Amino acid sequence: MRNFAHKVMSTAVMTVFGVCAMNAQTHTWKSVNTGDGTTYAIEKDGSLWSFGWNESGQMGIDSKDQKISVPTQVGTGNDWALSSAGQAYGFFIKSDGTLWAVGDNTNGVSGVGTGATNYKVPTQVGTDSNWKTVSCSRFFGHTAAAIKTDGTLWAWGDGRSGQLGIGSYTSKTTPVQVGTDKDWTQVSLGNEFTIALKADGTLWGWGVNQNKPLMNSGKYVKSPVQLGTDNDWAYVFAVVETAYGIKKDGSLWVWGDNYNNMSGIKDADIDMISAPSKITFGANEKVIAVSGCDNNRYVGVGEDGVITKIYSWGSNVDGALGDGSGVPVDATEGQKTVIEPVVVKLPEGVKATQIASGNGYCVVLSTDGKIYGWGKNRAGQLGNYCSDDQMTYVAVPIECAVEQKVEEKVYTIDAEEIPAQLNDAKKIVLTGTWDQDKLQALSLAIGNNTGFPPVGNSTIEEIDMSQAKIAANTYAYLPSGYGVFRGLNALTTVKMPAAEEAANFKSLRSAFQNCTSLKYIDISGCVNVSNLTDAFYGCQITEVDLSGFKNITTCESTFDNCDKLISVKLPAKITLGKYLFGSNFSLATIDWSAFAGTEAPKMPSGMFQYVDEQKDLKNITLIVPDALVESFKANADWAKLNVVGTTSTGISNVATDASADKVIYTIGGVKVAASKSGSLSKGLYIINGKKVMVK
Structure with missing residues (x-):
């Protein structure tokens, strides 16, 4: 069973059937x-x-x-x-x-x-x-430096900005000694600058100093210069154009670039810091380790070299902060930089000894020899044995480099016990009370997102919400800017909550967008939903009943690209949207018999855009109240459809053929025979290539 967010799930909450671990590597x-x-x-x-x-x-x-x-x-x-x-x-x-x-x-x-x-x-x-340690520019540079066991420092690679520290602005393809000193203990490289420590605790640096990572040294420094006069530095870390230092008392200091408040001092009026500025966490907690990348920073605090808590700040795209509130890279909202440190949600009891950050993701080594990681996983850099379509992101730490193969996976998930990851789930059963925040946590666990390859989740086939309670005024469109189940391209079946509970949904915007296999769902109980924009875009549903909805105010592209959709029942009140039926080439019936207006409304531009361009709209039967048939037929746009009243059966004439003991029905101008002892079957008929619904 996988390791989940911050507590182990009990079997009463989560059930996994058919577990079959195979060739697991420990x-x-x-x-x-x-x-x-x-x-x-x-x-x-x-x-x-x-x-x-x-x-x-x-x-x-x-x-x-x-x-x-x-x-x-x-x-x-x-x-x-x-x-x-x-x-x-x-x-x-x-x-x-x-x-x-x-x-x-x-x-x-x-x-x-x-x-x-x-x-x-x-x-x-x-x-x-006799090499002892090695370091390099980690994100935007191609420079390396290493220290030998005799204390000498060597550098190679790109040196055009003086970052090799060899007294020139040249690059080297083999290691070259930096000066003649033999008391170097640590070295770290930013984009185009280098900082290093000596055995006496002094701090040194060289390279580009445009944003003051070398404090008040010159703009370009080609040989090591001492930075400040302090001699109690224990560790240094360079990232992009910012530098961090940990002193022997466990305090953390920062200097250099402060663009977008990324340094950690939280002062938007300061673009750069020319002298070390102290960063305090909690009650002056001792800092054990610091790491980070261009858009994220991580600080581990604890005692005696053991990290008990990790703080993070910066961008939370792809869950990089590890607190469970991350958003996918293509989300349209919620991508603001977080400057107030949050606490990474490590699994309960996990303590660490190392922190290492890649670009938008982070991993830690636990005291018991396990690796935990979170954030961007677009190439499988969390080592979680996932397929290409599952290479998305993880919003809270999971154990990395562990494998579990499960033949059939059914998860029963309570709203208070949401796992960190559900990449291997085939069926999800929801229990408990769900609101928008809970749904967002579920969406993060699923890893569903589109717009950035690979697309969506390809394992979940069924979602059962029939046992779930929905909190009042719940939106399925999340603060992070996407629908809760969007992009589940293996999803075929959705069981909605009971009508009383389903009525608590306020918006289904994008909820099932690009669920390209979805065939079976009944949303008739979601009567209070007002926003259906993109709700079923790209799905394979065949019929939808909206007749009980109280007032749909927004429904742009709701059924666009649903090429299997045959029939739709519309409610009394609905503000029709652009591209509502944009490319529904199988659509046969729009039942608007509940329409409460007094005359035909204006048809939105492009409501049948692609159908109108490629096929005769007379294939689509529009059912309206008998009293409004002529009003709809008088409207040039609606008249393109086959407009009929609520009492129309689709049969224009019935005659008896006594000699053949048959009844002759005229449907769409074509005569169809049926035996007197039987009756004409109700349903969709294809007459001369046109669709006619017989009621």
């Missing part, structure tokens, strides 16, 4: 690191594994696949000790002290002496065997 990890969109993990036995993007061969497995969600071993060796990664490239140090590179080699960042070839398997950097 791991105990000792380290984890991330590049831009690729994750590297080293097993306790020293083996190296990778998952995520592989477009430049950075996974190191010599595969043509560009994205892989299954953790894959790199080679067969079990002597790997350390990993570091950048934008589509990575570095590794073995237990024998040798340094290895893989992936993109732009500007000679691999350090192997060439500047053109990408390396699809780890390739040794030189012949030295």
Whole structure:
């Protein structure tokens, strides 16, 4: 059973049938690191594994696949000790002290002496065997630096802005020593600047200083200069054009770029910070680790090197903050930057020792050797064994690099116990009381979204809400800007709540948009819904009953692209919308016998846009009150349809053929015979290529 958000689900709440774990791979990890969109993990036995993007061969497995969600071993060796990664490239140090590179080699960042070839398997950097640590520009640069066991510092790759620290503005394709000092202990690289620590706790930097990541040094610095006079720094972290430092007392400090308040000091009036500014969390909690990317920052606090809580801020696109409120990359609303730190919803009891952030996602190593991750998963960088169509995002942490194959999955989910992920569900049964916030959490667990490949969820086939209660005035259109079940392209059947409960839905906007297999749903009880815009766009439903709805005010594109739709019953009050039946080529009957108006309303532009362009609208029978038939026929737009009254049967004449013992019915100008002992079947008839509904 999968690990879910922040508590284990009881069997009374969630039931999974037919569980069949097959070839499950279990791991105990000792380290984890991330590049831009690729994750590297080293097993306790020293083996190296990778998952995520592989477009430049950075996974190191010599595969043509560009994205892989299954953790894959790199080679067969079990002597790997350390990993570091950048934008589509990575570095590794073995237990024998040798340094290895893989992936993109732009500007000679691999350090192997060439500047053109990408390396699809780890390739040794030189012949030295005394490398201790390695770091690199992680998102927008191609520069690397490493420290040897003798304390010397070396750099290579792009040096055109002085970020190599070698006294020039040149690039190098092999490691070059930075100065002659032998007391370097840590180095970290931003886009075009480098910061490093010495054994005496002093801080040094070089490279581009446009946004003050080098404090008040010059605009371009080509050799190491001391930053400030403090000598109690314990750890530094460079990201984009911002720098962070942790002091020996566990306090966190920041300087450099503050665009969009991303630094963490929450002062929109300050574009850049030229001197270290302290960031405080909770009751002066001690900071253990800091990580981040262009649009996100993560800070782990705790005691004695153990992280007990993680704070995050920045963009929550694709659930990058890990607090369960994330939105998909294509959402039209809700993408504001969060500057007040939120707490990542780690599973209950999980403590960590490492944090590593890729672009829009983050992973942590727990004290018991597991990896948990959240955020963007567009290439499987969370290692959750998902298929291409499931490579979306995860809004709260899940355990990574674990596999569970289940033949048949039925989840019963209470509104108070929503799992973090439902990628493997075939059927979902909802219980408890659901409001808009609960539905958004469910949608995040499903991972349904469209507009960014891969499209939607391809596993869920049935949603049963018949046991669910719906809170008053609930919207199925979520604050994040999409419908709750949008894009479930394997969904065939939906059971709505009982009529009394269904009436609490206020809007079904986009609720089932692009559920391209949806055939069976009865929404007749949703009588208080006023907004149906895009509700069934692209579905395969054949008939819909809206006759009981009280007042539909918005319904643009509600049934557009529903090419199997045959009949629709409209309510007494409805404001017809553009593209309402835009491409419904199978549509035979619109029953508007409940229409409460006194004359035919104006038909919206494009209501039958594509049907009108390609087929005769006379194929569609419009049923209106008898008293309004002539009003509709007098309207040039409505007259294009086959307008009939409520008493019309679709049969224009009935005659008896005594000699043949038959009854002759005239339907659409064509005579159809039936036996006297029987009767003409009601339903849809195709007469000379035209559809006629016999009632």
